[in-house]
Amino acid sequence: AQSVTQLDSQVPVFEEAPVELRCNYSSSVSVYLFWYVQYPNQGLQLLLKYLSGSTLVKGINGFEAEFNKSQTSFHLRKPSVHISDTAEYFCAVRENTGNQFYFGTGTSLTVIP
Amino acid sequence: ETGVTQSPTHLIKTRGQQVTLRCSSQSGHNTVSWYQQALGQGPQFIFQYYREEENGRGNFPPRFSGLQFPNYSSELNVNALELDDSALYLCASGSTSGGFNEQFFGPGTRLTVL
Numbered sequence: 001a002q003s004v005t006q007l008d009s010q011v012p013v014f015e016e017a018p019v020e021l022r023c024n025y026s027s028s029v030s031v032y033l034f035w036y037v038q039y040p041n042q043g044l045q046l047l048l049k050y051l052s053g054s055t056l057v058k059g060i061n062g063f064e065a066e067f068n069k070s071q072t073s074f075h076l077r078k079p080s081v082h083i084s085d086t087a088e089y090f091c092a093v094r095e096n097t098g099n100q101f102y103f104g105t106g107t108s109l110t111v112i113p
Numbered sequence: 114e115t116g117v118t119q120s121p122t123h124l125i126k127t128r129g130q131q132v133t134l135r136c137s138s139q140s141g142h143n144t145v146s147w148y149q150q151a152l153g154q155g156p157q158f159i160f161q162y163y164r165e166e167e168n169g170r171g172n173f174p175p176r177f178s179g180l181q182f183p184n185y186s187s188e189l190n191v192n193a194l195e196l197d198d199s200a201l202y203l204c205a206s207g208s209t210s211g212g213f214n215e216q217f218f219g220p221g222t223r224l225t226v227l
Contacts, residue, residue: 004155036218043117043203043218044156090155099169101146101216103155 006104023091034092117219136204138185145187
């Protein structure tokens with residue numbers, strides 16, 4: 001079965017500093033990759049997705065992620081975070097042969113003023 | 114364009130009871146998926162419905178069942194509730210024209226089982 005690992009459960013970072021949230025997955029088939037953000041008491045909002053093509057994908061709110069097939073990783077980055085980026089971030093994977101999304105356990109990003 | 118809506122927002126039940134959660138898909142979408150998100154965990158796929166039939170299921174027992182209606186609204190039914198069923202239940206709608214590649218999530222229903 002597919003598994004998604006988010007290596008950091010909590011990431012504190014100062015405002016305007018860069019941040020990287022790590023995600024690794026296990027799959028022997030081609031996958032589609034996603035990052036979602038969840039604010040308190042809300043559902044999930046799509047930040048960005050990788051389907052094919054360029055391995056560097058840009059999303060909303062200044063986030064970007066890079067797909068690395070050899071390392072089976074899809075790390076999320078932002079060069080300068082804001083207080084409003086404080087939220088829970090989830091990495092998700094879907095195999096191209098199925099319709100099920102597999103989610104990681106999430107990374108709680110806290111931006112410190 | 115309306116988003117995905119879910120009702121109720123919160124629900125408290127006791128062990129052994131049955132519960133029905135409702136979801137209204139985003140306009141133009143024809144698939145709906147349900148996820149269970151336990152506290153501190155990522156969402157876990159329960160099942161997906163397409164053309165009013167179950168179209169894939171995760172590792173959940175048969176007491177979790179669903180319905181999709183012609184207007185693309187959906188229900189999640191859980192029988193014989195257990196304490197571990199306490200979670201946030203998320204509904205996500207999507208479109209087959211998008212190749213199942215994107216799902217739009219509702220705000221969720223918080224179920225507490227006592």
